[in-house]
Amino acid sequence: MSTITTTDLEAAVEDAAAYLYVWALKDIPQDLRDALADAATRETSVPGQRVLQTILKNVTVAETEKNLVCQDTGIAVYTCRVGEHFPLHPARIYAALKTGTERATVEHPLRSNAVHTITRENTGPNTGYRLPIVHWEFIPDWDGLDVKCVPKGSGSENMSFLKMCVPADGVKGIKQFVLESIVGAGGKPCPPGIVGVGIGGSADYAMYLAKEAIARPIGTRNPDPHVAELEDELFALLNETGIGPMGLGGDVTVLQCHIEHADTHMTLNPVAVNYQCWAARRASAHVGPNGEVEYDREF
Amino acid sequence: MSSKRVNFPATEEAVRELRAGDEVLVNGHIIGIRDRTQIRIFDQGVEPPIDLQGAFLLHTAPGVRKLGPGKYEKVCIGTTTSARMVRFTEPLGRDFGVRAICGKGGLPDEAIEPMQRLGMVYFAIVGGAAALETTQIEEIEEVYWEELMPECLWKFRVKDFGPLTVGIDAHGNSLFHDVQERAKKKLEELNARL
Secondary structure (H helix, E strand, C coil): CCCCCHHHHHHHHHHHHHHHHHHHHHCCCHHHHHHHHHHHHHCCCHHHHHHHHHHHHHHHHHHHCCCCCCCCCCEEEEEEEEECCCCCCHHHHHHHHHHHHHHHHHHCCCCCCCECCCCCCECCCCCECCECEEEEEEECCCCCEEEEEEEECHHHHCCEEEEEECHHHHHHHHHHHHHHHHHHHCCCCCCCEEEEEEEECCHHHHHHHHHHHHCCCCCCCCCCHHHHHHHHHHHHHHCCCCCCHHHCCCCCCEEEEEEEEECCCCCCEEEEEEEECCCCCCEEEEECCCCCEEECCCC | CCCEEEEECCCHHHHHCCCCCCEEEEEEEEEEECHHHHHHHHHCCCCCCCCCCCCEEEECCCEEEEEECCEEEEEECCCCECHHHHHHHHHHHHHHCCCEEEEECCCCHHHHHHHHHHCCEEEECCCCCHHHHHHHEEEEEEEECHHHCCCCEEEEEEEEEEEEEEEECCCCCEHHHHHHHHHHHHHHHHHHHC
């Protein structure tokens, strides 16, 4: 018989959220470090090389100074995979994520970015009405909870684009829109980063899928071979645009292109682009039904 | 490439010596400014409480820890996207004598002509490299308009701040314009291949 009460489990989720938010901001994942180091071996432009060397130095300085990689603590976005038998209701999970975000912001302290969308007045320690943002997935026959924290900076989030292509535009229309979007974004989203593309579904779901795509480990491929082929093709095409690191011109415009897809209506062909900056921060934890927490379980 | 060193506040002559593509390290004093700060100055007509003659403006909203009344220590200071604030470029130079604007991602082409005419430059910093940038800021010396936190008017003392790249010089050159022109031509070629 378990001696853990629901309140303890809520505290465990809250602790995990507070830890994940700060950890994600300070310690970027190894796959990202590898991708940045690899980019530096390929870049031939002088300003591009200067940018990449500065980025690599910055990652090291963040580590030695125990500081944040980037000052933009972003908007806290969590993805939760909740097992059917996880003994804490999502309403309580949401409350725990919100309190955890606030605690991390106050205790570290982190810059608080949240404002009312009309008055622009600060609404609190990186929380507010409908903040943080949480995406949910429910898993049958399971008693665990996976939480991923993706602090999303505004420089890259401002470079989000949606087009309702028509079926006659085909895959070519999708490719053209992604290429135009990234050229138009130039240096603003802190390239080289991860281009997330969502295709199919509906307008809102395509953008959700694009956001899911940027949070994948770098270079992973969509299990659908048609989509994986498009990922490879777009990745190569995007790096031919010459936008380069921080938009100063060069060979490396993106570290990767990830695509998520959904089936759609016969008359729809939506394509959404969501950019993730080079400081592509993410951190994950697994919470067991008794409140035990394991960090860095990637999903 | 070796870096040029420039001290701020700077003269028009010092700024006109710089050319697009130059690598620069900055010393002296720089002023932190952002969307709401400039909306207050230009849209609400509030005179800035510090002299901006020859100033280097940094597009930032720093992460700080409050030590006491009007006194803050740095936590993490980095730089935001400049393009949002392009419409303030000309009045900053014309009305206040600002010599340099520093941010990330570049300024659109409408900044090129006023920068050339008024003798101003745009410095491109590496966005996101805030941990490094924080080590180059020696002290937060002054802060005004604390009610706009974190978008206050900040005065920082810096040492070897950079490396910065001259993105737009005072002679009508813009790296961002050049990169966009080349990329648009390339897009035509890529589209033909799709």
